[in-house]
Amino acid sequence: MIVDVATYADGRRAEVEDPAEALKSCLGQAEGFLWLELADPDEGELGRVASALDLNPLAVEDAVEGYQRPKVERYGETLFVVLKTLAYFDDRSAVETGELMLFVGERFVVGVRRGQVGAPDAVRRQLQEDPDRMRRGPHAVLRLVLEHVVDRYVEIDAELERDVEEMEEQVFSPERSSDAERIYNLKREVLEVRRAAAPLVAPLRQLVDSGDAGDAGDAGDAGDAGDAGDTGDTGVDSRGAQAQQVLFELRDVLDDLVRTVEHVEGYDRLLTDILNAHLAQVSVRQNDDMRKISAWAAMFAVPTLIAGVYGMNFQHMPELGWRLGYPMCLLLMVAACTALYRSFRRSGWL
Structure with a gap:
């Protein structure tokens, strides 16, 4: 079902009365973009969106089936991004996983969420409070979604670190306790975070590298255009340069992600050693x-x-x-x- 749909022009939200008509007209807009969010859509509902926006059938099939590995794929001018969203529940020291898929084009963002754990609501509120960032278009939405998801990874990383330290102290304390089940459950939570974060490193690095290459390419193209006196594609080049700049700014997000993955892999090895030490004890x-x-x-x-x-x-x-x-x-x-x-x-x- 549709969770939220709106158009954004000059950084301001405008409500949509007819989503079908908005889908048909968004590709021809001179400015602004459409932001549509779906929750657990069926094949027919997502198929209508795909038909209106000319989305790649393979990406649409992945979005319908769900349970995809985190990835970033480019189909023409559209990016298809699959993310695993995480939530940590301190009362039971448990990590729950959701799934978020984004179709990002020049004039639209389509989000497909599965499960109860998601990021778009918080991202939408944050962007609506900052029209300057919203003016940067769909790639600004992508950047903030990635930043929000990775920030949650970083927060859960800190929670897991505390849990692992407490487990280590308890195992090596003189008091007798049955910790094998708790260690195993904690290893499962660490593995859950690792499965969400680790596969995202390579595609996000490629996305950042494409931003670097795009900046260099845009600069070269601008020089050639200046020599030739051709300024006919200024609007398109400006949008492309802006999108590349947003991707380039993902470097900080990538650094946080890599650091979190390194920490989580360390927790996994440490928990294995703690479990072996507990069994030896x-x-x-x-x-x-x-x-x-x-x-x-x-x-x-x-x-x-x-x-x-x-x-x-x-x-x-x-x-x-x-x-x-x-x-x-x-x-x-x-x-x-x-x-x-x-x-x-x-x-x-x-």
């Missing part, structure tokens, strides 16, 4: 428990042996007729158990 504690059990079993075995010997039904045993035989047996049991206890204490078994 469990094994050592089990060995300690077995030694203690064995030591106490040995101490109980001596009185049992003595009582068993003197409990046999023989008539001709030397101590049976002795008046002090019973106290002697008790004293022997106590002395043997005391000697064993001291021996086990010196050896560290108790």
Whole structure:
């Protein structure tokens, strides 16, 4: 279904009464652009949008199916961007994933979101409060969406860092606790963030590089045009240069993304080491428990042996007729158990 649709001219929002008509007319506009957002659209609904905007069928198919790997693809003048949006819930230390797909052209932005975790609402409010940025067109929307998504990665990175540090302290604390399940769950959350962030590095770097190349190319074209005296495509060149400049500004976003991916990969390795250390501690504690059990079993075995010997039904045993035989047996049991206890204490078994 349509979540929001509006046109933006000179950085100002204008409501759309007929989305179908707005879709048909947006490509021919001299200025401004259309911003349309869809939530979990079916094939027919997205197909009508694709037909009006001449979107690539392969990209539309990916948007309909969902569950795509984060990527940035260019189809002619249209960029198709797939992002994984993340949300962190501190009360249960859980990371939930959503999906956001963007079709970005010269005169339109079409967002397709899946799941409850999304970014466009906050981005739209922020851009509407800053008309100067909104005037920069659809690529400004793309830049701010990418920045918002990556900023959420950075925030979750900080939350995961705290969780990993707490887990490390707990595992190496003297208190006994069952941490294997918590470590495994935390590794799953780290893996969720890694799956969202890591695949985005390469396509975002290509996007930034295209901005660098675009700046150089625009400068060269401007020089050639000046020599030839050709100024007929000034408006188109200006829009292209502005879009390339916006892409060029994504370098800071790329740096944050790369740093976050490096951190998350480090958390994954550290959690593996913590899990191995925890399992080693469990094994050592089990060995300690077995030694203690064995030591106490040995101490109980001596009185049992003595009582068993003197409990046999023989008539001709030397101590049976002795008046002090019973106290002697008790004293022997106590002395043997005391000697064993001291021996086990010196050896560290108790």
